[in-house]
Amino acid sequence: MSWQILAQGLVVLSCLGIGSRMGGVAVGLWGGIGVLLLSAVFHLTPGGFPIAAITIIFSVVTAAGAMQAAGGIDYLVGIAHRILRSRPNAITYLAPYVSWIFTIGAGTGNVYYSLLPVIEETSYSNSVRPERPLALAPEASQMGITSSPVSAAMAVLLGMLSPLGFELGHVLVIVLPSTVVSIAVAALIQNRVGKELDHDPFFLSRLEAGEIQKPDYTPPELEHITNRAKWSVAVFLSGILLVVMFGFVDSLRPQILMPDGLTQPMAMTQLIAIVMMVAGVVIIVIGKVHPGEIPRSDVFQSGMVSVLALMGIAWMANTFIGAHKELLSSVMLGQVKQHVWLLPVAYYATAALTTSQSTATLIITPVALAMGIAPEFIVASWLAVIGIHFFPANGSQIATIQFDRSGTTRIGGFVLNHSFLLPNVVVAIVSVIVAFLIASACF
Numbered sequence: 254m255s256w257q258i259l260a261q262g263l264v265v266l267s268c269l270g271i272g273s274r275m276g277g278v279a280v281g282l283w284g285g286i287g288v289l290l291l292s293a294v295f296h297l298t299p300g301g302f303p304i305a306a307i308t309i310i311f312s313v314v315t316a317a318g319a320m321q322a323a324g325g326i327d328y329l330v331g332i333a334h335r336i337l338r339s340r341p342n343a344i345t346y347l348a349p350y351v352s353w354i355f356t357i358g359a360g361t362g363n364v365y366y367s368l369l370p371v372i373e374e375t376s377y378s379n380s381v382r383p384e385r386p387l388a389l390a391p392e393a394s395q396m397g398i399t400s401s402p403v404s405a406a407m408a409v410l411l412g413m414l415s416p417l418g419f420e421l422g423h424v425l426v427i428v429l430p431s432t433v434v435s436i437a438v439a440a441l442i443q444n445r446v447g448k449e450l451d452h453d454p455f456f457l458s459r460l461e462a463g464e465i466q467k468p469d470y471t472p473p474e475l476e477h478i479t480n481r482a483k484w485s486v487a488v489f490l491s492g493i494l495l496v497v498m499f500g501f502v503d504s505l506r507p508q509i510l511m512p513d514g515l516t517q518p519m520a521m522t523q524l525i526a527i528v529m530m531v532a533g534v535v536i537i538v539i540g541k542v543h544p545g546e547i548p549r550s551d552v553f554q555s556g557m558v559s560v561l562a563l564m565g566i567a568w569m570a571n572t573f574i575g576a577h578k579e580l581l582s583s584v585m586l587g588q589v590k591q592h593v594w595l596l597p598v599a600y601y602a603t604a605a606l607t608t609s610q611s612t613a614t615l616i617i618t619p620v621a622l623a624m625g626i627a628p629e630f631i632v633a634s635w636l637a638v639i640g641i642h643f644f645p646a647n648g649s650q651i652a653t654i655q656f657d658r659s660g661t662t663r664i665g666g667f668v669l670n671h672s673f674l675l676p677n678v679v680v681a682i683v684s685v686i687v688a689f690l691i692a693s694a695c696f
Contacts, residue, residue: 284565300571314556316533323540324482348386349393356397365394384661419628435684492532601640633688
């Protein structure tokens with residue numbers, strides 16, 4: 254039996270690895286191949302689909318796509334440019350928080366790509382070593398995923414914790430302050446990384462060789478932004494605020510009549526989708542967006558790729574874990590109960606191997622729940638899914654390296670000694686420690 258479980262695990266990892274290497278929707282398609290092998294060769298019962306997560310992602314990216322079609326993304330980037338330019342010498346502290354806030358609002362790390370040229374241009378033109386803000390900003394952006402009420406990873410987590418009565422409000426109480434503190438600590442450390450540009454031999458050699466060119470990026474002028482773009486942003490962010498408010502105050506949610514005659518608040522997983530669908534309709538009307546423009550937007554297309562990838566990965570992960578949940582629980586139960594710190598290590602390692610926060614959530618959380626670990630400690634440990642940046646293979650990391658014309662943000666000769674590793678580890682450790690303190694004190 255043990256060799257079969259090992260073989261099944263290798264099938265799962267192989268399909269994840271091949272799909273990740275191919276990228277895009279191939280990740281989800283290889284998840285389907287994994288289910289075929291697990292069911293046809295090992296006779297496992299196919300697992301379930303993460304319907305709640307898929308519904309939330311679809312509704313959010315549709316509303317965000319409408320906002321982009323109305324010009325709202327350009328408006329957000331213009332605001333970010335003004336914020337960063339107002340205090341260029343503090344960009345190592347400002348850029349990560351701007352990336353974090355924007356990701357929380359958008360529910361996707363894709364918005365970070367729009368900020369990249371702003372961060373690089375502002376730091377470089379003010380003689381600030383670009384590696385300092387650029388290496389931390391993508392880490393802060395990914396922490397925004399675990400802080401966003403409408404992110405895919407949050408949707409997956411809520412889908413598993415909501416049946417236990419642990420709702421969005423409880424999660425945010427732990428996650429938000431932990432993330433804020435971890436980014437601040439990482440920024441303090443990051444602001445001392447490396448030499449100043451005018452003393453960096455590598456940068457000076459590139460400058461003398463004429464290899465450095467100014468970027469041709471021109472941020473959108475806020476004066477030229479239309480009112481429909483501004484209204485689209487206001488509507489979208491209002492939807493986010495409504496979701497947060499409903500998460501914290503149960504009595505404000507629609508009350509659903511149950512078979513026993515009693516009422517209970519609508520589940521947050523359903524309410525998030527409803528709110529964002531309504532927001533999408535309002536943006537279409539107020540922003541005068543043609544519905545046909547939404548599927549062509551970058552945000553919508555990226556979101557649909559995430560939906561397809563999540564569908565296949567979740568199906569495969571649920572098939573494997575569902576078949577061996579009791580065994581996995583019995584093997585890990587004793588150790589994790591005695592050493593709770595092993596749970597964040599498991600989240601971090603799984604995220605690093607799968608390069609997906611949602612996948613790590615799907616794989617580890619059911620096991621943690623089966624072992625009887627309290628939801629608040631699962632949430633505290635969950636912050637370690639920032640491990641997706643342990644290896645320098647994530648799209649945001651590659652894009653950041655390419656944008657840094659100074660060459661200070663780079664991958665080292667040993668691969669793992671890359672610019673993102675230090676802020677990644679600092680953010681992971683600090684956020685988990687603070688989260689455990691909050692969870693112990695508040696629950």
